[in-house]
Amino acid sequence: MSVYAAFSAAPVSVNKGLKKLSQPVGIRPDHIASEETLLYLKPQYDHRSPNEYTIKRYWDDSDIFTITGHKYGDTPAREFRDASGLPMFQSRATSLAWKRPLRVRLPGNEEAELVDFRVVANGAYKLSFRNAMAPEVVEKSYNMIDVEVRDMDSAAWSGCSATVRGQKVLDIRESISMNRTLPKGRAKGDISLMPRQILEVSVAEGFDMSLAALIAVHMADTRFSTAPPPRR
Template sequence: MYTEDNTSVNKAVKALSQPVGIRPEHIAEEETLLYLKPKYDHRSPNEYTIKRYWDDSTVFTVTGHKYGDTPAREFRDSSGLPMFQSREAVLAWKRPLRVRLPGKQDEELVDFRVDMKKVYRLTFRNSMEPDSKSESERMATVEVRESGTYAWQGFSASIGGQKVVDVRESMTMNKTLPKCTSQGDVSLMPRQVLEILVAEGFDLSLAALIAVYMADTRFSTAPPPRC
């Protein structure tokens, strides 16, 4: 399903023996390739659409809005129902993102942190663990690290050293993006389409959260001119 290119970066993910996620209805039933497509207009209310690669069906949409002066996002499923919200944190150097359920601003759904080595850690209550387990036993942590090359940026997410998500620029789709029409005019430059490879047993909505954060912060919204 996942087409290899001529780079040496290992993009493979491995199926989980036990499912992991925050949304049981979005656990991947098989290895799944998604793609994240940003709107050219960064002010668009539906700024990102996340689709399945093989049939182009919409899985999630991500809307942009603000909490006061703070940028925020709302993640919705294919029916349009909100799943969770994310917004930038005040202490962004340590906790760059707050992830919460709609209407529950005092309850963290995902504890999102980053260390001095730029390793992102997402800690959450694994909804797939049985209720018989203690609260501490139900907690899971995903670590996200840079995994690309100098010429091609990418990130991988792992649980206990097992890779479950791979996020990177789409070599195929980005080649077909319109070229800029005015030299040096960054407003005319298309934003990057990202591919998201998700392992069987991992939550697609968590993979979407990781990909959107990386699209917002680590992938340029104004790539080098293609003119």
């Protein structure tokens, strides 16, 4: 049993801020959470590893997603794969990081944007996409969903949360139990003193875990890492 699996035997507090979505929301119907789910994002500390991040289920330590780093021309990019290794989508950094940090597209499709990922007021993010879980009889204009991602820090840890129409669907924070140490006394936004952190990712029932992975990896790259995404 891995050291991380050993934690699954310990009780984990339920995130009381998360509630079941009345209408499931996501871009990948096959990865909608069937119940409130706790995942964790583990960075690879070996820079030679082909898998930059692994996202695992907290309870049984099983792999859910792997995320690989590579270059798209001169631009850092990431490929998101499911547990079987099949590619789901890719994210690519842009030159307009202050406004539109990522482009998210299906493998081999350079035309269609899967998720419109933008920075909005006060440094928050907004992800807009067509809800793949909406009934087909609903007009396409009503299928569009916005997910807002905002910082959520305390004196003990750093993190962020995501909401859909004001309802909290995602909670990402530094894992107090899994990280050997957490940076102390750092200035807000200063990642120069931060080791790569293991993050806990709580996903509400009815929310897309692959979308949660996209948000968690971007947070890991920008808020919880000593370096930008690798250029391979």
